[in-house]
Amino acid sequence: MIEVYHNPRCGKSRNCLAFLENSNQEYKIIKYLEDVPTQEELTSLLKKLDLKPIELVRQKEKIWIDNFKNQEMSDEAIIQAMITHPTLIERPIIIKENKAIIAREADKIEAFFEAQ
Structure with a gap:
């Protein structure tokens, strides 16, 4: 099922x-x-998205700018920041089986389902 x-x-x-x-x-x-x-779950999602943790972060969010911007952070620390502040996670995300996309545009969603 799609999530x-x-x-x-x-x-x-x-x-x-x-x-x-x-x-x-x-x-x-x-x-x-x-x-x-x-x-x-986030680690698994990142694998399905084929992204590094920083690529899933909404870096223009005030929480990111005020607390994390320009800091040297490990992937684990970035994942923890997203868990602590889930508003930092890009959205929406569609997951189907072992693949996922950040589904911000309709044409990207269409292409995702056509490729499946």
């Missing part, structure tokens, strides 16, 4: 859900701000 890391307050995230609704895909919503992923 979607979703933030209801994010327009891109709502657009992603609308796309999935219109495509008749079955999916499960993960409200990651409430159900914060564990270190193991």
Whole structure:
């Protein structure tokens, strides 16, 4: 089943859900701000995304700028920052089997499902 890391307050995230609704895909919503992923879950997600931890961080978020910007951080420390402050995690994310994408654009979502 498809999983979607979703933030209801994010327009891109709502657009992603609308796309999935219109495509008749079955999916499960993960409200990651409430159900914060564990270190193991984030590590697994990063592998599926084929990204380094810093590439999953919303680096323009005030929390990042105030607390972490310009600091030398290990991958583990960056993952821990995302767990402590889940608003730092890019969204929305679609996961299907062993692949995932940051699904901010409809054409990217379409291409993801066509490649599967």
